[in-house]
Ligand code: ADP
C-alpha cells in the first residue's frame with residue numbers, strides 16, 4: 001500500500017482475499033487517523049537501474065486491515081510504474097509523487113443526476129389518472145428530475161415511480177457534460193502541402209503501429225507544425241485511444257484550444273493548476289473513465305489516470321517552463337518521454353528551436369526526426385536585423401533607438417501592427433539613491449526591488465515582498481534622490497506613449513493581464529485590429545498568430561545573457577526566435593529588429609543569419625569538453641539554512657564528505673544563484689558525471705546518515721536547467 005506521504009517505501013496492510021487489486025484506491029488506518037492509499041504491488045514498483053526497491057519486511061501478525069475500498073477508478077499500471085520511476089529518478093519519496101496523481105482523492109465522484117423523459121411504452125393500455133396525465137403533460141424535451149417533475153405536475157414522487165415502472169417514463173442523465181464532447185477526427189481536415197502531408201504520414205504511422213518511439217517534429221514558426229501533429233491526434237482518436245498534449249503555459253492557450261475545436265469539432269479537456277476544484281474533479285474522473293479523449297495540459301497532466309493513452313505530444317519542447325522547480329523537481333518534457341516509454345506508445349516533441357538535449361538524441365539515432373522547411377503558404381520568414389546601440393544610442397534616459405522608432409512609424413503608417421518585447425515586468429529593475437548610491441534591495445532575498453509605478457510600489461519578483469515607494473533614501477535620508485535605473489515594460493510603455501500619442505497601445509504582461517480570460521480578450525483585440533502597438537513581456541512570445549503584425553522590436557536583446565549561466569545563450573536564441581516568429585505570419589512580410597550592445601555575440605549573429613543549426617553546433621562544441629549536459633550529467637544540491645553561517649557550515653559538512661570517485665566531480669559549495677531567497681541562505685553543490693553514470697546511487701551514498709536540524713534543508717535537483 002502506497003500512501004501519499006513522505007515514507008521511503010510502501011506499507012503492508014491486510015485485505016480479504018480478492019477484495020482489492022493493484023491500483024485500487026483504499027482507505028487505511030494510520031495511527032489514529034484514516035489515510036487514502038493506493039494498492040501497490042511488485043509490478044508498480046518497477047525498479048529503475050538507478051534505484052533498488054527497498055525490501056519491506058513486516059511481521060504479519062502486526063498488520064492492520066484496510067478500512068475499505070474507495071469508490072474511485074483504480075490507477076492504471078503504466079501510471080503506477082511512472083510514479084515509481086519518477087520517485088526513484090528524482091530521489092523523492094514515492095508517496096509524494098503518488099500525491100500528485102491522486103489530487104482529487106478527498107472528493108467524491110461528481111454526482112450523476114438522472115431525469116425523466118417520455119418512455120418507449122405507449123400509455124394507451126395504462127390507467128391514466130388525472131395525476132398521471134399531469135405528469136405526462138409536464139414532460140419537456142430535456143430530462144427533468146423527480147423533484148422538479150413532481151413539483152411541476154403537483155403530484156407525489158410515487159406517481160412518477162408508478163409511471164416509470166410501467167415504462168411510460170425513461171431515465172436519462174441530466175448533465176451530459178458538454179466539456180467532454182467526442183472529438184471527430186474527420187471534422188475539418190486541412191489540405192496539407194506535400195511536405196506537411198509527408199510529415200503527418202510519418203507521425204500517424206508511428207501512432208498506428210504503436211510502441212514506444214520519440215519523434216522530433218521540427219519546423220520554423222508558422223510552418224504548420226500544429227496542423228501536422230493534429231493528424232497524429234486524429235489517428236490516435238480513430239484508434240479509440242486517448243491523447244495528451246503538453247503546452248508550457250496552458251492557461252494562455254486560448255488560440256490553441258480554439259484551433260483544436262475548429263479541427264475536431266469540440267473543445268479538448270484542459271488540465272492546469274488554475275483549474276477550479278469542481279472542474280478539476282470532473283476532468284479527473286472523465287479522463288479515468290476514458291470520456292475525455294484529448295487532454296491539453298501543463299506538466300502535471302502526466303499524472304492523470306488515462307486508461308488508454310495512445311500518444312503524448314510536447315509542444316515547444318525547448319521551453320524551460322516545463323521544468324518544475326519547487327517541491328518534486330522534474331522536467332515535464334523528459335518525464336513525458338519516460339511516461340510514453342512505460343506505456344509503450346509514441347511521443348512527439350515539437351519545436352522551431354529544439355533543445356540541445358533533443359538535437360543530441362536525434363544525432364545519436366535515439367529519436368526520429370521529421371522536418372518542415374518553410375512557412376506555410378505565401379508567408380515568408382521575417383528579416384532579422386541588428387540595431388547597434390553603441391553606434392546610435394537612444395536619447396538620454398530613453399530606451400528606444402531612433403532606428404527602431406523610425407521602423408515603428410513606418411509600420412503604423414502602413415496600417416500594420418508593431419510589437420515591442422522586453423522580458424521584464426514593472427517600471428524599473430533598480431532604484432538607486434543619487435546621493436549615496438544606496439540600492440533598494442529585498443529584505444528577504446538577494447535581489448533588487450522592482451518599481452511598479454502604476455501601483456506605486458517596490459516589489460520583489462522572487463518572494464512577493466512589497467513596500468511603498470519611499471520619498472527619501474532609507475540610507476542617507478536625502479529627499480527626492482531615488483531614481484529608476486533601466487527599463488521595465490511600464491517604462492517602455494511610457495516612452496511609446498510619448499512618441500505615438502495617437503496610437504492605440506496595449507500592454508501585455510502577466511501582472512497586467514492577470515487572468516486567462518483577460519489574455520484571451522487582449523488577443524482578440526489584437527486579432528480584430530483594435531490595437532496598433534503591443535508592448536509586452538514573455539507572454540507575447542507564445543505561439544500567437546496575428547496576420548497584420550509585421551514588426552517586432554526587441555528592446556534589450558542582451559537581457560538574458562548576463563549571469564554566467566551556461567544555458568543562457570541557448571535560451572536567449574530560443575526566446576528571441578520565438579518572439580520574432582510573431583512577425584509576418586500571413587501574406588505581409590515581417591521584420592524583426594534587435595537592439596543590442598553585443599552585436600558580435602554568437603547569439604545575435606545566429607538570430608541575424610537565422611542559422612540555428614550553426615549556433616547549436618557551436619554550443620555543443622562548448623559543452624562537450626567539460627562534460628556539461630547533455631554530454632554529461634548534473635545534479636544540484638541546494639543547501640539552505642536561516643543564517644549565512646549555518647548555510648556555510650552545512651555546505652561545508654556536505655562538501656567534506658563529497659564522493660571521490662573517478663569520472664565524478666563536485667563543484668562548490670558556492671552561493672546558489674539566488675544566495676538568499678525568502679529569508680533562507682542558500683549554497684549550491686554541483687555533481688557532474690559522465691553520461692553513462694547514474695547520479696542517484698552516488699547522491700544516496702553521499703547523503704546517507706546526514707543529520708539535519710529543523711532549520712537545515714537539502715534539496716536535490718536532478719538535471720538542473722540552470723548551471
Ligand atoms: P507552427 O505551429 O509551425 O507555428 P501553425 O500550425 O501554427 O505553425 O501554422 C501557421 C498558420 O498557417 C496557422 O494559421 C495555420 O492554420 C496555417 N496553416 C498551416 N498549414 C496549413 C494548411 N495546410 N492549410 C491551411 N492553413 C494552414
Ligand code: ZN
Pocket residue numbers: 442443444445447460461462463464465678
Ligand atoms: Zn524577496
